[in-house]
Amino acid sequence: MIKIPPQPPVNELNVLVIDGQSLVQDTIKSAFLELGIENVRCAQNAFYALRLCEHISFDIILVAFDVRSDKDGFNLLEEMRFKGYIAKTTSVVFLSADTSAELVNCVIELQPDDFWVKPLDKSRVAQRINYILKVKSQLYRLNYCFDQEEYPSAIYLAQRQLQDASLAQYYPQINRLIGRCLFNLQEYADAEAFYRQLLKQYDYGWVVVGLLRTLLKQDKIEQAMTLADDLLERDDARFATYDTLTEYYIDKENYEKGYELIKEASKLAPRNIQRHRKAWDLARLNHDPFGQYTATQNMAKYAKNSIHDTPDLQLNVIRSGIDLASTVSSTQAQKLLAEMERKVTKFQQDFTHVNDFKSQLTVLQARLLTLGDNKKQAEELMQTQGEVNSWHSVEDNLDKVKAFHEVGQREQSLAILDRMKEQIHGNEFANQVMSEYIDQERIERSEIHHNPKELAEMASIHYKNKRFAPAYKLLTQAMQLAPKNPNIGLSLLKVLARIAQDEGLNEEQKSGLKHCKSLLKTAELTAQQKLKQAQYIDAISQHNTSRS
Template sequence: MIKIPPQPPINELNVLVIDGQSLVQDTIKSAFMQLGIEYVRCAQNAFYALRLCEHISFDIILVAFDVRSDKDGFNLLEEMRFKGFIAKTTSVIFLSADTSAELVNCVIELQPDDFWVKPLDNSRVIQRINHILKIKNKLYRLNYCFDQEEYPSAIYLAQRQLEDESLVQYRPQINRMIGRCLFNLQEYADAETFYRQLLSQYDYGWVAVGLVRTLLKQGKTKQAQTLADGLLERDDTRFATYDTLTEFYIEKEDYEKGYALIKEASKLAPRNIERHRKAWDLARLNHDPMGQYLATQSMAKYAKNSIHDRPELALNVIRAGIDLAATVSATQSKNLLAEIERKLAIVEQEYASVSDFNSQLTVIRARLLSLQDNKKQAEELMQNQSQVNSWHSIEDNLDKVKALHEVGQREQAVSILERMKEQIGDNRFTSQVMAEYIDQEHHERSEIHHSPKELAEMASVHYKNKRYAPAYKMLTQALQLAPKNPNIGLSLLKVLARLAQDEGLNEEQQSGLKHCKALLKTAELSAQQKLKQAQYVEAINQHHSVRR
């Protein structure tokens, strides 16, 4: 059993109130004073709150969502956790007049001890503070052990506390801690038995979600999925269930299913930057350029004034926009490029003095020129950009790979990809997904020498000259790079209709036909596109035969 330091007496507790409204500060301060707590400090914004935390270890922290001027309360609370100012033994209370589902989901992720809705009532504040202090006092030793990752000691203490009849009202919190300890110790079978016993007593969402997690870890997928289907219908468990299933499918390398789930979780709690980052990685792996673009936009939006905020986020929005522009129609591409140019001008103006940005901006300019068919100018810009810069991020080097490939320097692009795996960090999710993505890029850029847009344009020329076999090959490659693009799918269906009429479809083309039908079935098509689709399908059906 580890040595646990004594808990400070109530009159020596340090309290920090972070709120821009003096009335709120006075109400909370008065309530603490009535409870015998005198060391109450107030901060009107995030800057001063962080400064105070650098010098004082606070036992209780109350933070408002609307902190004004520099950061919102969500970003501040996240930063305080990141910097170690908040431990398991710290009581955290979130204050907000906004009770929207999106905000509440985001706050729940940061696991505060309580959520108070403004305006505050003095008697209610005293009541809630008393309740929180009692819980913290009773569970102090247990929380301390968990903080120190002494899980066996935490379980021992928790089991003893469950036998104490005076702690009967705290049994849900104690049991929850036991479940988390068993899971962290990877005692999944014991955790399953534990959660099943709890489920017969309580209807708490965390019990059912915990059981799903332990079942998945043991490979009991069918049981877990049956239980998870019900949890996705519940407001109190939907969010955690999406995250649990996402983690499972990523571990099983089912990246398409994991991506679909993480997008749903991101909608429920849009402020989580790390989840948007995972969605971006999975969007790339699943060839979803629109998903990439939306994820990078969300990252840049919600990272503003947070610990995640950095200039690279703006660059990533631009890069994802270029990727998207290379896959859409000419009209859509033109509009998107105009938007990208505006974003790029802002970045160049804001970060003109950052010397490290020169190389990244050069690569972006080269990619824009390639997309606008100015290959010669793009190639000139890329003359001195063929090396891997280990001090640059993976995103910088990936963008360089794309630029080199687009100007025809394919060997240099593939060479950079081969050396990039050394840059992958030790984050489990990132290393797994990014390694898979780099392998995918290496294969595709070695085998396919053009962008989806260029391949579609070449296929159009072949089709007009009645060279249907090479047109089919070009469009098949384009669809490999952009498997969710309905325009490419419709063009491929058109070519398949002519091949079917001329000589019938071989087994490979028949497989391509199935892919086209599946893609177009779920795509949003205009009335004219639907008419064309029906005509092509009818033509294929009239000449239906499989050539061996």
């Protein structure tokens, strides 16, 4: 059993109230004073709150969402956790007048001890503070062991506390920590039995999610999926279920299913930057350039003024915008490229004093020139960009891979991809997905020498000259790179109609037809596109019927 330091007396607890409204500060402070707690400090903004946390270890922290002067309370709370200012033994209360589903979903993910809706009632505040202090006192030793990752000790203490009838109101919190300890110890069978026993007493979402996680770790898939279907209907378990299933599908290398799940979770709780990052990684792996662009935009939007906010997020929006421009129609591409050029100009204005971005901006300029049919100028810019810079991010070097490939220097592009594998270490989600993506890029850039837009344009020339076989080959390559692009799907359907008319479809082409139908069934098509789709399918059906 580890040595646990004594809990500080109640009158020596340090309290931090972070709220821009002096009335709220006074209400909370007076409630603590009535309970004999005098060490209450107030901060009107995030900057001052963080400065206080650098010098004082707070036992109770109350943070308002609308700390508008520098960053909101959600971002502040996330940063305080990241910097270690909030431990398991710290009590956290979130304050907000906003009770919208989006905000509440995001706050739930940060797991505060309580959520108070403003305006505050002083008598109600005193009651809730008193309850928090009791929980803090009773569970102090247990939470301390968990914080120190002394899980066997935590389980021992928890089991003793469960034998104390006077602690009955705290049994749910105690049991929750036991389940987390068993899972962290990888005792999955014991954890499953534990959660099944708990289900006879409680119907909390965390109990069923805990059971789901243990079932998946033991590959009891049928039971797990039945449970997951029910959990996705529950507000108190939906996010944890999405994340748990995503983790499972990624482990099983089912990246398409993992991507579908994480997109849904990102819509419900959009402030979670790490989830958007995962969605971006999976969008790339699933050839969804629009999904990439959406994820990077969300990251840049919700990271503003947070600990995640860096210039790289703006660069990633530009990169994904260029990627998207290479897959859409000429009209859409022109609009996107014009927008990305404006973003590059603004980035240069905002960060003219930073030399670190010179190489990244050169690569972006080259990519923009290539898509604007100025390959010669792009090639000249890329002459000084041949090396993998180990101090640059994977994203910087990956952008260089794309730029070299787009100007036709494919060997240089593949050489950089090979060297990039050295930057990927560990089995974490991001590294696992990025390693898979680099392998995918290596294969596709070896076999396919153009982007989807170029492939579609070349296929159009072949089609006009009645060379349907090469047109089909080019469009299947374009479809491989952009499998969700309805314009490419329609073009491929058009070519298949002519091949069916001239010689009939072989098995590979029938498979391609099936994919086209599946894509276009869920795509948002104009009335004209729907008419063309019906005409092509009808033509294929007639010729297939006449040949059978």
